[in-house]
């Protein structure tokens with residue numbers, strides 16, 4: 001099957017929903033596509049009914065003529081202005097005049113001894129599982145890594161009945177104090193932080209602190225924490241650990257969009273270096289919900305050539321971009337984290353590649369060719385971001401498919417044909 005639209009939006013998180021809504025309201029023929037079974041992206045996760053802002057954006061979108069396709073992922077750029085998609089029932093192609101990419105971010109895991117034990121999971125992963133109904137009643141959890149997401153995860157764990165023994169933030173106190181002092185400009189974010197603290201019942205929050213290793217016989221029983229000077233042990237059966245977010249750049253890279261310092265470069269209309277390709281949300285700087293919503297609207301209005309509305313949103317966006325920069329500075333990762341893996345610590349869990357197999361390699365490609373790192377099911381989504389931090393490599397693959405796909409889809413066979 002092949003379908004054609006004025007605007008195709010990839011990703012139905014806040015950025016994509018806002019972009020699709022305003023461009024459809026402006027009268028364009030719009031299709032928004034997302035690989036999840038329901039709209040909402042990482043933050044709303046299909047639970048759009050229980051969240052006021054999510055509900056109102058979805059209601060606005062549903063009031064338009066926009067087409068919403070869930071359960072389909074974009075895997076390739078089949079030809080100019082032609083995306084190839086794959087879902088449970090096969091592949092199809094989408095033709096577009098303008099493309100808005102809102103593929104969001106994923107969390108960064110860093111390997112440390114014991115990180116593959118059952119009971120250890122990503123902080124954002126834990127959050128997603130809790131929203132999907134994971135039972136944690138009576139479990140004793142440690143939340144660790146870096147970024148404001150840790151507070152949200154601690155609050156969710158506590159709300160779902162877990163005891164939160166500690167929240168360990170690797171950033172030093174002085175940077176967080178500076179970050180906190182600037183939050184008066186962002187009253188909503190400050191209120192959110194206080195709300196998370198209340199929900200987590202003021203779980204002990206340690207700065208300058210990270211996990212040195214996770215231990216247990218066959219499953220997680222304790223973590224060894226460190227502040228770089230001494231180590232101590234905390235008993236727990238759940239560790240939620242993530243080190244900030246990294247943008248999902250695979251599709252914009254495939255399209256040829258310019259990337260600098262890990263972020264897609266866009267102009268004031270959110271247009272990337274490729275004409276008629278707009279990028280919004282976490283792709284242009286990890287800044288959270290409000291930034292994604294604003295950028296989505298700007299791209300949507302830009303696609304509809306409404307320069308006045310684009311201009312009207314610039315001031316609000318400037319403030320959100322400042323917040324994104326402050327986040328990046330405050331939660332920058334400390335170099336000591338590069339020393340955590342031991343020789344036999346797995347870095348690539350899909351292909352069982354240990355740390356030692358990557359040492360001495362000249363870059364991501366060399367490491368890939370010699371060790372199969374990043375060549376498994378996740379295609380380097382997890383280990384690639386870790387390797388970038390551990391070794392300073394640049395992982396800038398521009399190769400299809402964006403996600404693993406069947407040969408039939410890639411060949412555009414049968415049901416892909418008109």
Ligand SMILES: Cc1cc2nc3c(=O)[nH]c(=O)nc-3n(C[C@H](O)[C@H](O)[C@H](O)COP(=O)(O)OP(=O)(O)OC[C@H]3O[C@@H](n4cnc5c(N)ncnc54)[C@H](O)[C@@H]3O)c2cc1C
Nearest residue numbers: 011013014015035041042073074103104124281282288289
């Ligand atoms: C695991 C995780 C949990 C998070 N939890 C919270 C939280 O609890 N609270 C909070 O404030 N913030 C949370 N965040 C941050 C939050 O994601 C962002 O602040 C915000 O949602 C960004 O919106 P976005 O539209 O840019 O991207 P997202 O919300 O990430 O939406 C991107 C969407 O694009 C889809 N997609 C990506 N690639 C393709 C493709 N090729 N084809 C089709 N669809 C595709 C994704 O499945 C996703 O649905 C979380 C982030 C992550 C990674």
